[in-house]
Amino acid sequence: MNVADIPKVYTALAEWASCLIFVLGMKKRWGKWKTAGILAVFLAALCVLQYYIGVWPVAFWIPAMGCAMLLMCACIWLCCAIPAASAALCFSVAFMAAEFVASVEWQIYSFLLELGYGSVAVEIILFLLFYAGLFTGLYFLVKRYFSDADRRNASWQEAAASVLMAVAAFLISNISYVYPNTPFSSSLPAETFYIRTLVDFSGVLILFLQQERWREMTMKKEVDAVNSILHRQYEQYNLSKENIEMINRKYHDLKHQIGVIRAERDSEKREQYLAEMEEEIKTYEAQNKTGNQVLDTILTGKHLYCMQHDINFTCVADGHLLDGMNVMDICTIFGNALDNAIEYEEKIEDKKKRLIRVAVYSQNRFIIIRVENYCEVRLTEGNHLPETTKKNKEYHGYGLKSIRTTAEKYGGSMTVKTEDDWFYLRVLIPKTEKL
Numbered sequence: 001m002n003v004a005d006i007p008k009v010y011t012a013l014a015e016w017a018s019c020l021i022f023v024l025g026m027k028k029r030w031g032k033w034k035t036a037g038i039l040a041v042f043l044a045a046l047c048v049l050q051y052y053i054g055v056w057p058v059a060f061w062i063p064a065m066g067c068a069m070l071l072m073c074a075c076i077w078l079c080c081a082i083p084a085a086s087a088a089l090c091f092s093v094a095f096m097a098a099e100f101v102a103s104v105e106w107q108i109y110s111f112l113l114e115l116g117y118g119s120v121a122v123e124i125i126l127f128l129l130f131y132a133g134l135f136t137g138l139y140f141l142v143k144r145y146f147s148d149a150d151r152r153n154a155s156w157q158e159a160a161a162s163v164l165m166a167v168a169a170f171l172i173s174n175i176s177y178v179y180p181n182t183p184f185s186s187s188l189p190a191e192t193f194y195i196r197t198l199v200d201f202s203g204v205l206i207l208f209l210q211q212e213r214w215r216e217m218t219m220k221k222e223v224d225a226v227n228s229i230l231h232r233q234y235e236q237y238n239l240s241k242e243n244i245e246m247i248n249r250k251y252h253d254l255k256h257q258i259g260v261i262r263a264e265r266d267s268e269k270r271e272q273y274l275a276e277m278e279e280e281i282k283t284y285e286a287q288n289k290t291g292n293q294v295l296d297t298i299l300t301g302k303h304l305y306c307m308q309h310d311i312n313f314t315c316v317a318d319g320h321l322l323d324g325m326n327v328m329d330i331c332t333i334f335g336n337a338l339d340n341a342i343e344y345e346e347k348i349e350d351k352k353k354r355l356i357r358v359a360v361y362s363q364n365r366f367i368i369i370r371v372e373n374y375c376e377v378r379l380t381e382g383n384h385l386p387e388t389t390k391k392n393k394e395y396h397g398y399g400l401k402s403i404r405t406t407a408e409k410y411g412g413s414m415t416v417k418t419e420d421d422w423f424y425l426r427v428l429i430p431k432t433e434k435l
Contacts, residue, residue: 008050018098025142029081042075092162100200105130169203292319317360336399341373375423
């Protein structure tokens with residue numbers, strides 16, 4: 001056996017261990033026993049394939065390694081609850097990491113072998129130390145960069161770029177081993193080791209730097225979307241405030257209309273005037289008096305909209321509990337929660353089932369905000385939040401994220417669930433000196 005040739009069983013174990021790290025670090029598609037069964041099957045498949053790669057002619061090396069790559073990608077996709085593009089992206093990093101771990105471990109052992117320290121015991125000890133240490137480090141990197149792969153939804157362009165980079169790095173790192181007589185390869189074992197390990201490490205480093213860049217871009221995109229929602233809710237608050245001021249002026253005018261009605265002798269006209277007044281009074285009744293002017297404005301605006309669209313809206317709220325909260329934060333929580341509820345209720349054909357309930361109260365040193373609406377479907381949850389029901393998922397679905405972020409700003413939390421044909425959103429905020 002060529003001393004530069006890594007034992008194929010080591011290569012198979014490195015490829016499988018790298019897949020295992022990604023499976024452990026991400027959301028699973030199946031239960032633990034089914035996942036373990038899938039991993040066992042792929043371990044056997046990789047070992048058998050690598051064995052034949054070691055005995056087949058060099059001409060079969062490239063297609064056989066292509067099969068090994070497909071097996072790794074399939075293993076990650078079958079075990080992890082992620083889209084195919086995200087699985088391909090994860091595979092690219094897993095494959096390069098496996099190549100680097102196998103290469104650096106065998107390079108160190110070959111160096112000790114030349115010095116006369118080579119033995120089965122040394123080989124096993126180095127194998128255990130390097131594989132355990134390096135794959136443990138990979139696990140923490142996977143938790144940081146790929147734990148949200150189920151919701152980040154990598155594009156096929158990102159996946160293709162990563163896979164292409166991994167394949168290119170792999171071919172360059174192994175060219176001296178397969179084809180020693182080229183301008184880009186070496187026939188000396190020491191140089192072959194060095195080239196392979198260095199290129200593999202560079203490939204791993206580049207792929208993780210690429211992930212960091214994409215991760216920053218994704219986070220910036222989410223922050224921009226949340227900020228856009230915050231400003232939109234604040235604009236809606238100002239608009240509602242203007243509408244309520246107009247309603248108050250109209251209510252003041254009713255006093256003068258009453259005098260006109262009393263002077264009217266025609267009973268039909270008098271009834272007509274009374275009917276018009278009754279409609280205007282209904283509009284005024286939509287105003288909510290909670291004790292917090294900002295909350296009153298938001299609830300009144302949403303209540304008026306619900307009346308116009310046949311949605312039954314009820315509210316019991318102690319607005320004084322929110323006096324210490326920032327205006328923008330109140331707009332964020334109630335504006336987004338009610339917008340989501342109203343959007344769903346408008347889709348219900350039976351108008352009797354269009355129901356929204358709001359409550360704000362204190363309990364056990366917590367301020368509790370509850371927004372509930374009738375919901376006939378059980379929403380799919382992703383990353384502890386239900387996924388948006390809108391078709392364009394790229395630019396929607398940030399409403400609940402902004403509510404959760406606002407609650408956490410005050411040391412609180414947000415929970416959502418569907419039960420008995422109702423959707424429940426609850427925000428808990430601990431009482432402090434400011435609240």
